[in-house]
Amino acid sequence: MSDFAKTKKLFHMPDGVIYLDGNSLGPLPLAARARVVDMMAAEWGNQLIKGWNSAGWMLQPRRIGDRIARLIGAAEGTVVMGDTLSIKVHQALASALELNPERRVVLSDNGNFPSDLYIAQGLLKSLDKGYTLKVVEPEAVEAAIDESVAVMMLTEVDYRTGRLHDMKALTEKAHAAGALTVWDLAHSAGAIPVDLAGAKADFAVGCTYKYLNGGPGAPAFIYVAPEHQDAARPALSGWLGHEAPFAFDLDYRPGAGIDRMRVGTPPIIALAALDAALDAWNGIDMADIRRASIGLTDLFIAEIEKRCPELSLNSPRDGARRGSQVSFRHREGYAIMQALIARGLIGDFRAPDSIRFGFTPLYIGEAEVRAAVGIIEDVVNNRLWDAPDYRKKALVT
Amino acid sequence: MSDFAKTKKLFHMPDGVIYLDGNSLGPLPLAARARVVDMMAAEWGNQLIKGWNSAGWMLQPRRIGDRIARLIGAAEGTVVMGDTLSIKVHQALASALELNPERRVVLSDNGNFPSDLYIAQGLLKSLDKGYTLKVVEPEAVEAAIDESVAVMMLTEVDYRTGRLHDMKALTEKAHAAGALTVWDLAHSAGAIPVDLAGAKADFAVGCTYKYLNGGPGAPAFIYVAPEHQDAARPALSGWLGHEAPFAFDLDYRPGAGIDRMRVGTPPIIALAALDAALDAWNGIDMADIRRASIGLTDLFIAEIEKRCPELSLNSPRDGARRGSQVSFRHREGYAIMQALIARGLIGDFRAPDSIRFGFTPLYIGEAEVRAAVGIIEDVVNNRLWDAPDYRKKALVT
Structure with a gap:
């Protein structure tokens, strides 16, 4: 078991959720x-x-x-x-x-x-x-x-x-x-x-x-x-x-x-x-976190760009020049994010048009990234975001 | 059962403790x-x-x-x-x-x-x-x-x-x-x-x-x-x-x-x-709290002044002119408070020479006040505070 598989067990993650918003609020440590x-x-x-x-x-x-x-x-x-x-x-x-x-x-x-x-x-x-x-x-x-x-x-x-x-x-x-x-x-x-x-x-x-x-x-x-x-x-x-x-x-x-x-x-x-x-x-080396983070974000960017041509990258492509989060732009970003959340993929929206995903190797690995890409592909390419409910603005976005 | 007997049950109070320091940190509500x-x-x-x-x-x-x-x-x-x-x-x-x-x-x-x-x-x-x-x-x-x-x-x-x-x-x-x-x-x-x-x-x-x-x-x-x-x-x-x-x-x-x-x-x-x-x-009227508080503090002052001549009142004697706390002065106030705490009566000390007690009718009644007076009388009149341990200054007083 890798160190990150071990640390993943330290957090509570609800069933059916892929959580790419730990850059906004980290999940509950048990x-x-x-x-x-x-x-x-x-x-x-x-x-x-x-x-x-x-x-x-x-x-x-x-x-x-x-x-x-x-x-x-x-x-x-x-x-x-x-x-x-x-x-x-x-x-x-x-x-x-x-x-x-x-x-x-x-x-x-x-x-x-x-x-x-x-x-x-x-x-x-x-x-x-x-x-x-x-x-x-x-x-x-x-x-x-x-x-x-x-x-x-x-x-x-x-x-x-x-x-x-x-x-x-x-x-x-x-x-x-x-x-x-x-x-x-x-x-x-x-x-x-x-x-x-x-x-x-x-x-x-x-x-x-x-x-x-x-x-x-x-x-x-x-x-x-x-x-x-x-x-x-x-x-x-x-x-x-x-x-x-x-x-x-x-x-x-x-x-x-x-x-x-x-x-x-x-x-x-x-x-x-x-x-x-x-x-x-405890015992975690930030250099290992960084290596894993760049691996996850590189994979995410490559897969999204390959599969979702409507989304345009709003983050540096060079892993060394970005933190541990990735944004894509789409004029319907708000509705897209609501549709993703409804399907268990949690990221967030930042005005005016960015959907934002955080990658946190303590509890997120390649499997979650690949599953996330699949959901995004489905929602964006099949316009599943195009529903009135997904345009209702919440107090906190 | 009076309203205050009911509210007393809402708090956790350790066995053997008389807590007259809710004016500094209230006890745990269950x-x-x-x-x-x-x-x-x-x-x-x-x-x-x-x-x-x-x-x-x-x-x-x-x-x-x-x-x-x-x-x-x-x-x-x-x-x-x-x-x-x-x-x-x-x-x-x-x-x-x-x-x-x-x-x-x-x-x-x-x-x-x-x-x-x-x-x-x-x-x-x-x-x-x-x-x-x-x-x-x-x-x-x-x-x-x-x-x-x-x-x-x-x-x-x-x-x-x-x-x-x-x-x-x-x-x-x-x-x-x-x-x-x-x-x-x-x-x-x-x-x-x-x-x-x-x-x-x-x-x-x-x-x-x-x-x-x-x-x-x-x-x-x-x-x-x-x-x-x-x-x-x-x-x-x-x-x-x-x-x-x-x-x-x-x-x-x-x-x-x-x-x-x-x-x-x-x-x-x-x-x-x-x-x-x-x-x-919920449902508490501050006027009832005030009436109970003045009753408790009046009783405390009267009993201490009657039984502990070494302590001098450092609070207004008129209940209408004081809040819900009472202080007494003694040159050995710090050691006295440590000796009281060791006997389960918790108040606090405020420099240079005050021992301070808070009266909180939500969970403190006449029985606690009478028990507290008994402990203070014992500690002060019998010089039970006169031990090296009680003079050690803690970080927080």
């Missing part, structure tokens, strides 16, 4: 359910308030951060959990801007997840100091790095196309121009090998409900490079980022290292689920 | 454990990404917000869940300051929870516009309200002493002086009747892991008065506060009403626990 039940009964139920000490709750954000650090090429003590990805973007960008106080441009691209851009817009408006958010095409980022840029804020893997930025090269160019970097790893962590330390990234953020399978709305993470940790002022200066939270001083003094990026009380039930979910990564 | 198990298996496990629509996940922050609104005198559509209390303080204060742009003073008191002050300090420093955070004694707040004050930011119930501010009178005075108000209900929601609408509060925030029993690190809430909802600019402008989150536009446009205070992806597992925990409040 261990997460068991751990949460235990946490609620044995820890919250029986230890009550004492759980903050006796069950180690207060240390969870750092301990779990260290587990994620291993998957993203970060040293111990550089990652901490909490809040949501949007909040972490705010923290990282606010701190980075203060570390580069003479400049007034934040550089990003239109393949960045909109929430990151929204958070930047809100922050820059609050700061009211003449900042500009410069949003260019992903391919134009490199040329747009100049000495006006305070912070380059990018998502490594484009949420629509899977297009992969060269983190190391862009960071090097940004640094050469005197800019700092904030990298969003939402579609990277658990999807591809990431080497934050090797790339000399300054700040990074990410979520844990996609490839890391932490559950809907699982806590986010923030990375601060060791050289910035004692200089970065936390804009969201909550008590758990204080040097001595339980002294209840009236004045804020940032804690040492990454701890200052903690804000409020950590979400212990959610962290228990995430902690157990991360067990699936 | 329904919360069952609901979370069901949410993980039937919703996350079987519905996967579809749960955002089919299980109603995306609507939870508003739906649960409406349930809490009833307990704090707020109209439907004025409360939304998410993040932590510290984040909500940031949101409320940032929006309030922008609504009063000509002024430069934030008024608070030294009985406010330190995290609220820390968040204010961080925000004012980020804004860098000459703001002052003026922190006075709780008794001096009223006299300090003048026409320099942009926002008065207070916690209604003092976390140390239980001293209760007069929300309605202070808000009225603040409004007369042209100031806006941010009320922190951390020790109010579920503890005492709150009438946000009647008091004409502008913004309010609170947590749900204390009297509302949502579990460690349960999501926070924010209230925005109807008249401010369309004018309040969200400083933390995340995608779920956008007018059309799934259009993935590049520019932020705030959503209608309270929805704009949503930020990132909601924490669905934690919200499931909270939702079930709130079932204990």
